[in-house]
Amino acid sequence: MSDRPSAVWDLRRYNAAAITLHWLLAALILIQIGIGVYMNEILPDHSPAQAAAEKFHISLGITIFLLVLLRIAIRLITPPPPLRSDIPPWNAALARFSHALFYVLMVVLPLTGWTLVSAGTHPISWWGIPWPHLPVASAFGGPAHKAARHTLMMTHTHWLIYIVVANLLLHIAGALKHQFEHHPVLWRMGVGAPTR
Numbered sequence: 708m709s710d711r712p713s714a715v716w717d718l719r720r721y722n723a724a725a726i727t728l729h730w731l732l733a734a735l736i737l738i739q740i741g742i743g744v745y746m747n748e749i750l751p752d753h754s755p756a757q758a759a760a761e762k763f764h765i766s767l768g769i770t771i772f773l774l775v776l777l778r779i780a781i782r783l784i785t786p787p788p789p790l791r792s793d794i795p796p797w798n799a800a801l802a803r804f805s806h807a808l809f810y811v812l813m814v815v816l817p818l819t820g821w822t823l824v825s826a827g828t829h830p831i832s833w834w835g836i837p838w839p840h841l842p843v844a845s846a847f848g849g850p851a852h853k854a855a856r857h858t859l860m861m862t863h864t865h866w867l868i869y870i871v872v873a874n875l876l877l878h879i880a881g882a883l884k885h886q887f888e889h890h891p892v893l894w895r896m897g898v899g900a901p902t903r
Contacts, residue, residue: 719788719789719895720788720895720896721787721788721895721896722781722785724781725778725781725782725785725787726896728774728777728778728781729778729896730896731774732771732774732775732778732813735767735770735771735774736771736813736871738767739764739767739768739771740868740871740872742760742763742764742767743764743864743868745760746760746761746764747864762832764820765820765824765831765832765833766832766833766834768816768817768820768821769817769821769833769838770833770834771813771817772813772814772817772818772821775810775813775814775817778813779810779814788895790802798881801877801881802881805874805877805878805881808870808874809874809878812867812870812871812874815867816863816867816868816871819859819862819863819867820863821841822841822843822847822859823847823856823859823860823863824840825840825841825842825843825844825847826843826844826847826848826852826856826859827848847859
């Protein structure tokens with residue numbers, strides 16, 4: 708147990724809002740990926756069950772997007788605490804890269820999904836509340852842009868998801884590596900007690 712004042716440790720721990728959003732977004736994104744796989748790979752195409760899953764998937768995606776915007780605003784207002792000084796520079800650079808990539812992905816994934824549903828003619832709703840279409844018909848709407856829609860669909864449902872999963876595994880591996888190599892970091896996100 709550290710003998711440093713708790714106020715000092717509070718400066719090196721993320722604030723309560725950031726911690727809450729971190730774990731909430733992590734859970735929602737994993738759920739969203741699972742729903743996407745279930746909807747596209749297991750449910751029959753164009754079935755009522757698939758339509759219901761897609762409606763839920765869209766609403767959850769919009770929710771994640773709004774929470775990500777809130778998380779970015781909080782990060783801009785209250786910058787993250789510094790990393791431990793004993794973490795090697797290349798490890799610190801990799802951690803910053805992984806975090807930055809997560810933010811990019813958490814914005815790009817909902818935007819590509821929103822673009823896909825906006826290219827169609829069906830109304831969009833967010834938990835039953837009407838949601839606007841993006842003005843993308845000229846680039847992705849109609850039969851003339853089928854190839855562009857297919858590329859966007861593959862990007863949204865495959866390539867970006869692969870990158871998310873790979874970055875998530877890197878993020879978890881890095882945190883566990885530091886945790887068990889005497890550079891504990893999990894407490895910064897509310898897991899465990901502060902240590903030297």
